[in-house]
Amino acid sequence: MDARRVDDVTARLRAAGCVFAEEEAALLLDASPGDEGALERMVADRVGGRPLEAILGWADFAGLRVLVDDGVFVPRRRTEVLARVAALGLREGAVVVDMCCGTGAVALALRTAARRAGLAVTVLASDLDPAAVANARRNLEPPVGSVFEGDLFAALPEELRGRIDVLAVNAPYVPSAGISTMPPEARDHEPRLALDGGSDGLDVHRQVAAEVATWLAPGGLVAIETSEAQASGTAALLAAAGLAVEVVHDDDLDGTAVAGRMPSRSASAARI
Incomplete structure (x- = not known):
């Protein structure tokens, strides 16, 4: 994974108020390997406030990968x-x-x-x-x-x-x-x-x-x-x-x- 690209995405997410910007950047890059257009769309969605889990299509819950659709309550770690x-x-x-x-x-x-x-x-x-x-x-x-x-x-x-x-x-x-x-x-x-x-x-x-x-x-x-x-x-x-x-x-x-x-x-x- 390109460290400079991670830093760039992290900076954009952090500026948008994402608390876990570095972790989110890594997940978004992993979800769009080599596809700059897809990555840009996902980063723009996240900066616009769309839940990370809806962008990725899944959430980690109790060690399980749970599918998450748009507009549905996202499972929280709590x-x-x-x-x-x-x-x-x-x-x-x-x-x-x-x-x-x-x-x-x-x-x-x-x-x-x-x-x-x-x-x-x-x-x-x-x-x-x-x-x-x-x-x-x-x-x-x-x-x-x-x-x-x-x-x-x-x-x-x-x-x-x-x-x-x-x-x-x-x-x-x-x-x-x-x-x-x-x-x-x-x-x-x-x-x-x-x-x-x-x-x-x-x-x-x-x-x-x-x-x-x-x-x-x-x-x-x-x-x-x-x-x-x-x-x-x-x-x-x-x-x-x-x-x-x-x-x-x-x-x-x-x-x-x-x-x-x-x-x-x-x-x-x-x-x-």
């Missing part, structure tokens, strides 16, 4: 915390659902974790955005699992009610007033419905908490991504739904997830 917490609920024969799936990155990571552990699981995903559903299907169908289009639990087959062992939710949690302060690659290139969580960022979390207990299996786990500041609010919603709650934060990834565990049948019987 969401690896959500995938890690959700993986704690994996077991043989588990039914796993990635809700608000976007590209399907979390579903892909959970299926990979299950395979590495030698577990056979059923992995499903859902999203309200038709573009996200199409993108997730490219990543998941086949052989990972089916992707459904619709609003939260309404998207899922009724026969899953009371049978979900692992529910991973990356619902929007940015307060409406905070959208304007987000980086341009998010606020200008990703769908608002994937970002806007209402006045306090918890509107969709409330909707999930209101129904989650009827969809989880006994002992089932729900994991919801949130911010560190909002975690107590998300945790309170799940606790009010009757779940045992834990907040997990990773400083290195700057990621936070709230886990809620349904009582097992034996625990429920003991209380009765």
Whole structure:
């Protein structure tokens, strides 16, 4: 790779405000070997604020290459915390659902974790955005699992009610007033419905908490991504739904997830 060309692209990206300009320059050059026209188009797109992952057509998530289409929410490294917490609920024969799936990155990571552990699981995903559903299907169908289009639990087959062992939710949690302060690659290139969580960022979390207990299996786990500041609010919603709650934060990834565990049948019987 031409060091001078790397320096030139890096300088242009840095001037445009790209924090990881050198790493991005290397990726763009690698994606356009010897094609100066393609490189120029990609650099111009990135300088204009288009997400790097949409330009490349993929994102690195939990060590996996996830396909990313234009206009779809880009998986963040912080969401690896959500995938890690959700993986704690994996077991043989588990039914796993990635809700608000976007590209399907979390579903892909959970299926990979299950395979590495030698577990056979059923992995499903859902999203309200038709573009996200199409993108997730490219990543998941086949052989990972089916992707459904619709609003939260309404998207899922009724026969899953009371049978979900692992529910991973990356619902929007940015307060409406905070959208304007987000980086341009998010606020200008990703769908608002994937970002806007209402006045306090918890509107969709409330909707999930209101129904989650009827969809989880006994002992089932729900994991919801949130911010560190909002975690107590998300945790309170799940606790009010009757779940045992834990907040997990990773400083290195700057990621936070709230886990809620349904009582097992034996625990429920003991209380009765």
